[in-house]
Amino acid sequence: MKYLVKKFDQHLHGTVQLTSSKSESNRALLINALSGNQLQLHNLSAARDTQTMERLLKESGEVWDVLDAGTTMRFCTAFLAIKGSGQTITGTPRMCQRPIGVLVGALRKLGATIEYLGEDGYPPLKISGIKDQQTSLIEIPGNISSQFISALLMIGPSLPDGLTLRLTTEVFSKPYIEMTLDLMRRFGVESLWEGNEIKIAPQAYSSGAYTIESDWSGASYWYSLAALGMNSELTLLGLRSESLQGDQEIATIMEKLGIKTTYDNKGATLTQTGEVAGEIEINFKTCPDLAQTVMVTAAAKGVTLKMTGLESLRIKETDRIAAMQNELRKLGASLIEEGSTWTMIPGTLPVTVETIDTYDDHRMAMAFAPYCAINDITIDDPSVVQKSYPDFWKDFQSVGIVIEQI
Numbered sequence: 001m002k003y004l005v006k007k008f009d010q011h012l013h014g015t016v017q018l019t020s021s022k023s024e025s026n027r028a029l030l031i032n033a034l035s036g037n038q039l040q041l042h043n044l045s046a047a048r049d050t051q052t053m054e055r056l057l058k059e060s061g062e063v064w065d066v067l068d069a070g071t072t073m074r075f076c077t078a079f080l081a082i083k084g085s086g087q088t089i090t091g092t093p094r095m096c097q098r099p100i101g102v103l104v105g106a107l108r109k110l111g112a113t114i115e116y117l118g119e120d121g122y123p124p125l126k127i128s129g130i131k132d133q134q135t136s137l138i139e140i141p142g143n144i145s146s147q148f149i150s151a152l153l154m155i156g157p158s159l160p161d162g163l164t165l166r167l168t169t170e171v172f173s174k175p176y177i178e179m180t181l182d183l184m185r186r187f188g189v190e191s192l193w194e195g196n197e198i199k200i201a202p203q204a205y206s207s208g209a210y211t212i213e214s215d216w217s218g219a220s221y222w223y224s225l226a227a228l229g230m231n232s233e234l235t236l237l238g239l240r241s242e243s244l245q246g247d248q249e250i251a252t253i254m255e256k257l258g259i260k261t262t263y264d265n266k267g268a269t270l271t272q273t274g275e276v277a278g279e280i281e282i283n284f285k286t287c288p289d290l291a292q293t294v295m296v297t298a299a300a301k302g303v304t305l306k307m308t309g310l311e312s313l314r315i316k317e318t319d320r321i322a323a324m325q326n327e328l329r330k331l332g333a334s335l336i337e338e339g340s341t342w343t344m345i346p347g348t349l350p351v352t353v354e355t356i357d358t359y360d361d362h363r364m365a366m367a368f369a370p371y372c373a374i375n376d377i378t379i380d381d382p383s384v385v386q387k388s389y390p391d392f393w394k395d396f397q398s399v400g401i402v403i404e405q406i
């Protein structure tokens with residue numbers, strides 16, 4: 001099935017109740033489970049990744065199938081490493097190609113029994129919980145996935161001897177680690193991050209209430225639509241000026257693509273300024289999930305992008321570098337890799353755009369959809385958005401965009 005998203009040539013004006021953050025939701029759900037279900041969580045995400053996490057923790061069955069949810073895989077693996085008794089954790093074929101060896105190595109050192117049921121270093125896994133903690137000091141690289149670190153941190157206070165994580169490399173996706181520590185703090189757990197060590201003493205999570213913020217990664221598609229649209233003025237409800245999410249960086253990036261952001265107590269309002277840079281340099285190390293959106297927006301606006309920090313894109317829902325190289329070509333743009341630098345060079349926009357393939361990756365579909373402000377665009381397998389933003393197409397229609405199923 002495909003969606004033809006028709007060219008939208010009206011003024012973009014409206015208010016959108018943005019979906020809530022799956023990253024915050026999945027952390028809150030794990031902390032809730034570790035606290036003995038003491039938390040009152042409001043505005044949990046409708047994302048499939050969150051619904052799956054909630055269901056697996058509730059069912060507590062013998063086989064935990066996380067589907068394609070990275071955080072669910074990594075967070076539930078850590079959970080089972082303290083609570084498990086021989087459960088299997090698995091996921092989609094792609095999930096079984098996404099690395100987990102660093103996390104498994106760390107959990108084994110702590111004393112968990114974990115068996116690889118397929119290839120070493122990858123799911124599926126069979127997990128039995130730690131009986132005698134073997135050490136409290138774990139050395140861990142920070143340049144593969146921050147989710148390994150977040151997973152370990154959240155179980156840290158439940159370990160009898162606590163946990164010290166010594167980070168042995170530079171850290172990618174650092175704001176996600178800060179989000180983890182911040183949410184833990186909201187539920188009574190203190191930690192200390194000094195130099196390359198994060199220390200957590202054994203302690204209990206306390207009860208409390210928390211309202212999950214709207215999703216800044218999901219907001220990025222609206223920023224793109226506003227940047228490509230005409231006289232845009234759009235309010236996204238549920239976003240906060242003081243966010244825990246590193247993807248709030250989209251507000252700063254989009255200033256260079258002609259969008260300013262103002263906040264009130266309901267959310268953020270995006271207004272078009274028309275001031276667009278000719279060339280932009282961006283390091284996506286702290287906000288990898290924004291890269292696809294920004295590349296499409298810049299390609300459509302004729303802005304050259306010089307990028308670093310894209311390394312982790314290769315091990316996400318798909319190899320996002322390869323996917324973007326293929327699909328940006330359909331907009332006349334090219335993505336050139338030179339060592340650890342990538343350049344997106346815009347070209348002549350095509351009269352008609354070939355169907356965009358989405359590679360089982362929600363962000364491919366959502367990143368290309370705002371191109372409808374320039375021209376008709378057809379998106380293959382539009383249901384991929386379920387992973388993080390199930391109402392994405394409905395929300396697009398709510399501002400007047402016409403979508404036909406073909």
Ligand SMILES: O=C(O)C1=C[C@@H](OP(=O)(O)O)[C@@H](O)[C@H](O)C1
Nearest residue numbers: 023071145146147173176289312
């Ligand atoms: O912790 C999280 O909620 C996430 C961390 C990031 O992954 P990496 O740490 O693997 O870069 C991000 O890409 C993912 O969408 C969500």
Ligand SMILES: C=C(OP(=O)(O)O)C(=O)O
Nearest residue numbers: 068069070071289316317
């Ligand atoms: C990479 C992502 O998610 P995860 O790693 O949790 O599957 C994402 O949502 O873009």
